[in-house]
Amino acid sequence: MFDSIGWAEILVIVVAGLFILGPERLPSAAAWLGRNVRKVREYATGARDQLRNEMGDDFDELRKPLEDLQQLRNFDPRRAVTRHLFDDVDTGNGHATKPNGHTPPPAGPPGEGRTREDPTPPATSTKNPPYDPDAT
Known part of the structure; x- marks a missing residue:
């Protein structure tokens, strides 16, 4: 019930209740609220149990889509x-591919790549790229 309400919000409600109701009426108001919340929970539990008894196995089939919808509440589109x-997908033939179809090159032994005989230096430049003042 209190999934989205944190302790800070509860503290604000208690302080507001203290100012609105005063210290004399606050304990009786809190007891009244507790009794009514307990009654509502008992009514909801009774209704759920009665529905489960009347529907039998169909009740579990009805709850499955609702549980799926509750899982969507925790859905994070950025993570998905x-x-x-970026996660690899196993295609079943021993090669992992990306969902977009890209197959990464096979990993070779360490040290493979540029050799000493390769005369081209690595592409590192300390010179600034060309600047065109008319383009800005």
Whole structure:
């Protein structure tokens, strides 16, 4: 019931109740609220149990889509897109591919790549790129 209400909000409600009701009436108001919340929970539990008894196995089939909808509440689109784009997918033939169809090159032994005979230096430049003042 208190999934979205934190302790700070409860403290604000208690302080507001103290100012509005005063210290004399606040304990009786809190007891009244507790009794009514307990009654509502008992009514909801009784209705759920009665529905389960009347529907039998169909009740569990009815609850399954509702549980799926509750899982969607915790859905994080950023995490889903990141997982879809960057996680490897096993195609079953021993090769992992990306969901977009890109197959990474096979990993070779360490040290493979540029050799000493390669005369081209790595592409590192300390010179600034060309600047066109008319383009800005």
